[in-house]
Amino acid sequence: MYSFNYNIAGIQFYLEMNIRNQWLEKSHYISFPGERTKPDVLLRLSGISLSSLPVRPIEPQILVELSLLPGMQTSNINNPLLRSEEICERIRSGLTMKEMVRVDISESSVVISDFLQNERNIFFISQNENKISNNRLGPPLYAPFLLSFDAIIVHSAGLIIDDRAAVFMAHDEGGKTTVVRQATDNCDFILSDDQVILKQGEGVIYAHGTPWSLYTDGQKSARLGAFFLLEKADKFALSPLKPVESFEYIWNEHFSYWEILPKALRLKAFDLVFAICHQVPAYRMKFSKDYVDWNAIQEKLI
Secondary structure, eight states, X not given: OEEEEEEETTEEEEEEESSOOHHHHHSGXXXXXXXXXXXXXXXEEEEEOGGXXXXXXXXXXXXXXXXXXXXXXXXXXXXXXXXXHHHHHHHHHHGGGGGGEEEEEOSSEEEEEETTTTEEEEEEXXXXXGGSOTGGGSHHHHGGGGGXXXXXXXXXXEEEETTEEXXXXXXXXXXXXXXXXXXXXXXXXXXXXXEEEEEEETTEEEEEOOSSSSOOOXXXXXXXXXXXXXXXXXXXXXXXXXXXXXXXXXXXXXXHHHTTXXXXXXXXXXXXXXXXXXXXXXXXXXXXXXXXXXXXXXXXXX
């Protein structure tokens, strides 16, 4: 068994796997060491060999029980992993609090997410372990549990400039890493060039570094000073965005995280994103690959 302890945005994550993943051992995760205490979030990935499963058919009762879970899709109910007694037992235990438990079944995996206990169990056919990609061990594994700690993850780059965080939002290939590379001599620390966690504490929004990036200075954080929505252009320019515009961008860009949440947490996500966007200014930032006006950026940070 392989286990990892991480502290990301002040949240203790414990990841347990029965297969080795060298990427976890060599990536930026090593810059986010956690403590060997009771974790805030428990994540387990378990590979199961088909030869270890009972030959018997899937019990009809477990299919009935699955149908009772909110949002349950039945297109993959012939997944052989449903013959596993351990998996069936975990599904049954979730029925006692079914509004806070989600089960996702694909052709080769079963994912059980318990949002009350902040636990996720991912079972997969071990013959397909190569499908457990590095991406699957990234933000989608962690993001759904952040709401329990008044936090969300934003697809963005983050820099600390004079003790305040500037967060640069864009789609893939939208220029986040380009901005970070230009910032080497114009910032104090790099939070990330791809994923930043925003966390509310005592009415203040803080931006935290994450390991899901090419560039990060580890467990750094700062008060969020402003958002910048990137747009590639020939010349640098900043123009203010209305709170509703920054809200719509953040909500729609990360909808895949919100849609799997129980209703109570989905409402909490809506309220938190709404509050952040009305508390922190946002700007549309046009820029070229060769020039960013860092003085103008600094002036906009509150």
